Amino acid sequence: MMKDFTEVRMLDNFYQTSSFFPMPVVLISTLADSGRTNLGPYSLCFPHNVTGGDYAMMLVTRGSSNTSQNIIRTGLCAINFIPDKKKYMKACVALGYPGETTEEKMKNSIFTLAPSTRSSNGEQRYPELVNEAVQIFECTWDKSFPHEHSDVEYHFLLRVDKIIMRKKWYDCLLKGKGFPRLPVDFGFRDNVRFWFSKHSRPYRVPIPQEKGNSFEMVKYACTRFDPEISWEDEAINKILKVPNIFLKKVIAGVVAEARKEGLTVITSEYMDKIRNKRSGK
Template sequence: MGDDFVAVRILDNFYQTSSFFPMPVVLVSTLAESGQTNLGPYSLCFPHMITGGRGHAMMLIARGTSNTAQNIVRTKVCALNFIPHKKKYMKNCVMLGYPGETTEEKMKNSIFTLIPSTRAGSQNTQQYPQLVKEAFQIFECTWDDSYPLKPREDLIEYHFLLRIDKILMKKKWRDCLFKGKGFPRMPIDFGYRDNVRFWFAKHSRPYAIPIPKEKGNAVETVKYACTRFDPDITWEDAACEKIVKVPRIFLNQVIAGVVAEAKKAGITVITPEFMDTVRNKRSGEKK
C-alpha cells in the first residue's frame, strides 16, 4: 500500500539520496590565496550554538578539497551570504557549485556583486572576504578551530564551527524582523535527486499560528518580545517580569513606550528600577 512505511537504504549524502530534506542556500565567501574573493554555494549550513550570550555559531559542512574549506583552514574567516530566491541566482549557484575550478576560473562566471567587508573598518578590508551585495542578510564569521570537530584526514567532509562576528541585514528586512511582520523571499534547496539536477523552490507566503494561551511561560514570552524589540537596548530579567501581566496585544505598545523613555534618558540597559520610574512618571501624567 502506498501509505505503508518501507525502509530506504542509507547512502552517502543520505539527506539528498535517501530522504527529502529542505535546506537553505548560502553563498559562502572566502579569501583565495591570491586575495580574490571566492564564492561557493552551500546548503549544509545551520545554527549550531544558539544560546549563552557569547559565541553564537553556525555549522558548515564542506568537502575538504573545496576552495571554501581550504580557504577557511588557511585564513579562518568567511561570510555567509543569504541570497534571495531568483531563478537566475539559483542557476548561477549551480554554476559556482561545480567542483574542481579555481577561484579565478569560476568567479569569471559569477553574476553577483562583491562589496567590501564591514569587519575591520576601511583599512584592513583585504584580510576579509568581500560580501554579496544582493544578499538580504550576511553573517560575517570566524572559524573556531578549538572546537573538537577539526578537519580529519580520513573524512571527505570538514565540519566548521563558525563563530558569528556580525550579522548584517538590509534595513527593510531588519525593520520587518523587529516588527515581527514580513519575510524575504528565501530559496529552499531540495538537493540533487539524480546526479544531474538540483531542485529549488521559493516559499509561498508564510502564515502564522499563534501559540496557545495556556502553553508557554509568560515570562519567557515577555523576555523574547523585549529582547528583540530594539537591538540597542538590553532588558534585565527582573525588568521583563514587571510587565508579565500586560495583555499580549498591548505588550509591544508598552515595550515601545519603555524603550522610548530609555532612549530619551540615554539608557541602554532597562532595570526594574527604571521600569518603576517610567510607571510613576506615566501615572503622574495621567493624574
C-alpha cells in the same frame, strides 16, 4: 501501525539520496590565497549555538573545497543569503562545480561584491560580501571545535560576529511583517540536477494564547540578558504580555535605563517608574 511506510536504504550523502530534506542556499565568501574573494554555494549551513550570546553556525563541507581550505588558512568567511531567483540558483549551481579554482569560477560569476563591513581603510583582510544578498552573517571560525571529521568532510563552527541586513528587510523584521523570498534546496538530487523549491507566501500559525510567554521563558530572557542585573519576579510579571518579538527590545531598554542609574536589581516599582516616564514623554 505504519503500514503505508517502507524503510529507505541509507547511502552516503544520506540526506540527498535517501530523503527529502529542505535546506537553505547560501553563498559562502572566503579569501583565496591570491587575496581574491571566492564564492561557494552551500546548503549544510545551520544555526548551531543559539543561546548565551556566543552565536554560531555549523558548516559541513568537502575537505578539498576552496571554501574549507580558505577558512582553515584565514579563519574567516561570510554567509550570504541570496534571494530566490532562478537566475541566482543557476549561477549558484555554476559556482558549485567542484575542482575549479577561484579565478576560473569567479570570472563568470554574476554576483557583485562589496568590501566587508569589518574592513577599515580599504584593507582586504576580510572576504567581500555579495551585494545581491538579503542578509549576511560575517563569521570567524572557532578552531577549538573539532572540525576534521574525515579526509572528505569538515565541520566548521563559525562564530557569528555580525549580521547585516538590507534596510527594507530589517524594517520588516522589527515589525514582524513581510518576509524576503529565500530559496529552499530540496535536498534530493540525482546525477544531473539540483532541485529547488519555490518560496511561497509565508502563512501564520498563531501560538495558542494560553501558550504565550510563560513566566519561565521571560525570566530566562531577562536574566541572561545582562548577568550583572537581576530581576524581581514582580518586575518580570509586568512584561509577560509583551509580544515575543519585542521582548528583547523591551528588556534591553529597561536594562539600559537601570545601568544609567547604576541599579543592579530591577523591581516592580522601577518598572512602574520607567512606564510612567515613557508615557510622560
